[in-house]
Each structure stands twice: as structure tokens, then as C-alpha cells.
Amino acid sequence: DAGVIQSPRHEVTEMGQEVTLRCKPISGHDYLFWYRQTMMRGLELLIYFNNNVPIDDSGMPEDRFSAKMPNASFSTLKIQPSEPRDSAVYFCASRRSPEAFFGQGTRLTVV
Amino acid sequence: AQSVTQLGSHVSVSEGALVLLRCNYSSSVPPYLFWYVQYPNQGLQLLLKYTSAATLVKGINGFEAEFKKSETSFHLTKPSAHMSDAAEYFCAVSKNTGGFKTIFGAGTRLFVKA
Numbered sequence: 001d002a003g004v005i006q007s008p009r010h011e012v013t014e015m016g017q018e019v020t021l022r023c024k025p026i027s028g029h030d031y032l033f034w035y036r037q038t039m040m041r042g043l044e045l046l047i048y049f050n051n052n053v054p055i056d057d058s059g060m061p062e063d064r065f066s067a068k069m070p071n072a073s074f075s076t077l078k079i080q081p082s083e084p085r086d087s088a089v090y091f092c093a094s095r096r097s098p099e100a101f102f103g104q105g106t107r108l109t110v111v
Numbered sequence: 112a113q114s115v116t117q118l119g120s121h122v123s124v125s126e127g128a129l130v131l132l133r134c135n136y137s138s139s140v141p142p143y144l145f146w147y148v149q150y151p152n153q154g155l156q157l158l159l160k161y162t163s164a165a166t167l168v169k170g171i172n173g174f175e176a177e178f179k180k181s182e183t184s185f186h187l188t189k190p191s192a193h194m195s196d197a198a199e200y201f202c203a204v205s206k207n208t209g210g211f212k213t214i215f216g217a218g219t220r221l222f223v224k225a
Contacts (some may be wrong), residue, residue: 004154033212033213035215042215042216042217042218043155043201043215043218045212045213045214045215048212055212056212091154091155093155093213095213098143098145098160098162098205099143099145099157099160100157100213101157102147102154102155102156103154104153104154105153105154107152
């Protein structure tokens with residue numbers, strides 16, 4: 001298995017632009033998580049899905065953030081409009097057993 | 112609610128010395144506990160996990176952790192540090208019932224001196 005695949009690995013965008021981060025979970029995993037990592041706040045859980053259904057989005061910082069999981073093999077995290085304070089590394093993780101498996105992350109820079 | 116506290120944001124040891132990274136958790140139900148390692152510009156990689164079997168858990172790269180319910184602790188140890196162990200380490204907890212999410216500690220950066 002190729003593991004959790006995230007794209008792009010790096011994204012630089014201007015403030016106000018829409019950003020879409022993509023994630024392909026490991027086949028057969030029924031949980032998918034989006035995390036954000038910053039120096040100041042560490043690793044924060046933004047939202048997670050079970051069987052493609054959003055279970056808890058209480059970590060989504062603002063309405064500018066949205067996430068979807070249209071099928072078991074694909075999820076997106078969208079920021080519209082983006083702001084410089086959204087700059088961070090965004091991780092997707094998936095799980096079937098107790099432990100979560102992480103992607104390599106997307107480093108987002110909003111200038 | 113679950114939470115994880117990692118004591119010490121930075122730990123520095125000499126090569127060959129004992130590594131001890133501390134983690135305390137709180138959980139209203141029996142937890143699953145994990146240690147992950149993150150190398151620069153990489154995602155998190157599972158080192159080991161506790162899922163209510165043996166309290167002493169062995170992981171990859173010579174690391175192990177002991178679950179102590181009375182102390183609500185899950186400290187990570189390695190008898191002899193290697194330069195390649197320099198990384199950030201995260202302790203994490205999730206419940207073993209229901210729709211459980213994984214909560215991470217703030218992380219501890221391990222430095223290994225030659």
C-alpha cells in the first residue's frame with residue numbers, strides 16, 4: 001500500500017485566494033482526519049470523518065475552512081479566502097485499527 | 112474529555128545515554144495510547160501503541176513505553192540514544208469505544224549530542 005497520499009506537498013498562494021488540499025486515505029480505512037501543525041499551536045485536529053460522514057468539525061477554525069469526503073478514497077480541505085495566519089503544515093491521516101497513519105503533509109504558505 | 116501532557120518541550124541527551132520522554136494522559140474511559148515520531152519535513156510515524164494488552168510495549172528502533180494506570184503515565188524510553196533518534200516525539204491518546212478521535216500532546220523535541 002502506498003500509504004496516505006497528500007497533494008500538493010507545497011503550496012504558496014496569495015492572501016484572498018482559494019486553496020484546496022487533497023488526501024487519498026489508505027484503502028479500507030474508515031476514519032479520516034485533517035490536522036494542522038504550527039509552531040505556536042502544535043498539532044490540532046480540524047475535522048474527522050467516519051465512513052465518509054463528518055463526525056466532529058469543532059476544530060475547524062472559521063467558516064473559511066471546509067472539508068468534504070465524497071467517497072472512501074478522497075477528501076479535500078478547502079480554505080476560501082486564505083489568510084497569512086493559515087500558513088501551516090496540514091496533515092491528513094486515516095485509520096481502521098486504533099493507530100492513525102499520516103500522510104507527508106502539505107506545507108501551505110499564504111503571502 | 113481526553114488530553115495529553117508531555118513534560119518538556121525539549122530534551123537533550125548524549126549519544127549512548129538513556130532517553131526518557133514523559134507523557135501523562137487523562138481519559139474518562141480506558142484509553143489507547145501511542146507514541147509517534149516526526150522527522151523534519153515528514154509526517155508522523157507510529158513508534159508504538161498500547162491497546163490494553165501488555166503494559167510494557169515495545170516499538171520500533173529500540174523504543175519502549177510502559178503504561179502505568181495508577182500514574183496515568185505512558186513514558187517513552189530507549190536505553191541508548193543514537194544520533195538518528197533526533198526528532199520530535201508526540202504522545203497521543205484515543206478512547207477505545209465509540210467514535211474515537213486521536214488527541215496529540217504538544218510534542219517533545221529530542222536532541223542527541225555526539
